[in-house]
Amino acid sequence: MMKRDECLKVFKRHRKDEIVVAVYMAAQEITHIMPSNLNYTFTGAMGQGSSHALGLALGRPDKRVVVFDGDGSLLMNLGTLVTIANAAPKNYLHCLCENGTYETNGAVPIPRAGEIRFVDMAKAAGYRKTYEIASLEDWDRQLPTLLKEDGPIFVDLKMEPGELYPEDFRRLYSIEYRDKFRRALQNS
Amino acid sequence: MAEGTLKAEDIIREIKKAGIHFIVALPDRVTSHHLLKTIMRDPDFKVVQVCKEDEGISICSGLFAAGHRSLMMMQYTGLLDSVNSLRGVAMEGENPVCMLVGLLGKEPGVAPSQSKKYGVKIIEPVLDAMGIAHHWVEESGDTQKIVPAIEKAYADTRPMAVLVGREPR
Numbered sequence: 001m002m003k004r005d006e007c008l009k010v011f012k013r014h015r016k017d018e019i020v021v022a023v024y025m026a027a028q029e030i031t032h033i034m035p036s037n038l039n040y041t042f043t044g045a046m047g048q049g050s051s052h053a054l055g056l057a058l059g060r061p062d063k064r065v066v067v068f069d070g071d072g073s074l075l076m077n078l079g080t081l082v083t084i085a086n087a088a089p090k091n092y093l094h095c096l097c098e099n100g101t102y103e104t105n106g107a108v109p110i111p112r113a114g115e116i117r118f119v120d121m122a123k124a125a126g127y128r129k130t131y132e133i134a135s136l137e138d139w140d141r142q143l144p145t146l147l148k149e150d151g152p153i154f155v156d157l158k159m160e161p162g163e164l165y166p167e168d169f170r171r172l173y174s175i176e177y178r179d180k181f182r183r184a185l186q187n188s
Numbered sequence: 189m190a191e192g193t194l195k196a197e198d199i200i201r202e203i204k205k206a207g208i209h210f211i212v213a214l215p216d217r218v219t220s221h222h223l224l225k226t227i228m229r230d231p232d233f234k235v236v237q238v239c240k241e242d243e244g245i246s247i248c249s250g251l252f253a254a255g256h257r258s259l260m261m262m263q264y265t266g267l268l269d270s271v272n273s274l275r276g277v278a279m280e281g282e283n284p285v286c287m288l289v290g291l292l293g294k295e296p297g298v299a300p301s302q303s304k305k306y307g308v309k310i311i312e313p314v315l316d317a318m319g320i321a322h323h324w325v326e327e328s329g330d331t332q333k334i335v336p337a338i339e340k341a342y343a344d345t346r347p348m349a350v351l352v353g354r355e356p357r
Contacts, residue, residue: 040250042249042253042281043246043277044273044276044281045242045272045273045277047242048242048245048246048273048277051242051245051247051250052246053250054243054246054247055248055249055250055251055253055254055258056250056251056253057250058210058234058236058247058250058251058254059210059250059251059254059255060254060255077242077243079238079239079240079243080239083236083237083239083247086237087236087237173281175282178253182252185253185255
């Protein structure tokens with residue numbers, strides 16, 4: 001199991017100019033760990049992160065789009081796996097932060113926590129490649145490939161909560177930051 | 189009201205005039221046969237099929253952030269199913285999600301809010317309560333509403349819905 005914030009710190013070392021979409025706790029953490037105008041946290045409704053990311057990926061096929069999704073979020077929008085596989089964006093990397101809980105909502109366990117095979121769902125839906133990663137060493141070693149391989153790729157990251165970071169939902173959904181993102185992407 | 193016609197080719201022409209190339213869709217009985225299927229064969233459009241309509245609200249928002257216009261095609265039942273995404277993504281997120289919504293089962297010539305069909309009757313009040321602009325398109329002349337509605341949505345970065353009252357042919 002990896003601590004999510006440690007996972008994001010490893011990702012930061014590899015990041016170049018990718019668009020990063022993140023939801024809930026991961027979104028709170030990226031604003032501290034890897035602030036960037038190409039961070040997209042403006043997802044607005046639970047479960048929708050991967051869908052916003054698909055729009056971004058289709059709109060900018062020249063940019064890698066990485067989404068840090070939640071397991072509770074993905075369960076709310078399982079059809080997204082088929083939608084994404086059907087659209088087949090080569091620049092799409094779908095990272096699932098699997099911690100078995102609705103961490104934002106009081107850390108209540110998700111149904112069938114620890115028993116669900118998310119990679120099997122993604123593979124059956126038609127993702128090009130799927131991976132399960134449970135150690136920071138493997139994540140660090142595989143990231144260069146994950147950031148280059150043709151997608152859509154699904155990575156199930158086995159996680160546990162790390163340090164607590166300050167929450168700021170107003171910042172996550174800020175129209176001002178969303179517009180900064182749009183301008184940064186236009187210039188990128 | 190006299191029996192009228194609504195042409196799919198007119199709707200498609202207006203969508204293209206509005207600069208839309210991405211169509212995000214889940215089939216709707218009113219618009220599937222003559223409109224969506226025609227769009228799917230048109231190389232000017234990229235069609236993104238969704239499994240559930242609320243995905244489309246977010247995909248359109250992602251496309252907007254990436255600098256593209258898009259149109260979400262769905263049935264009114266899907267719009268009702270997407271109210272939370274319309275709340276959080278389209279309205280609070282200030283995303284200009286443009287929707288083409290088929291009013292399955294609406295009686296010809298009857299205003300949506302006067303329909304005997306419960307789901308159709310409540311569509312406009314729901315959109316009004318949410319502050320989402322809507323435009324009823326049922327007769328051939330009504331297609332002239334489409335481009336100004338889309339332009340206003342993008343100018344204001346707010347969602348809007350074109351409510352299609354009969355099957356376009």
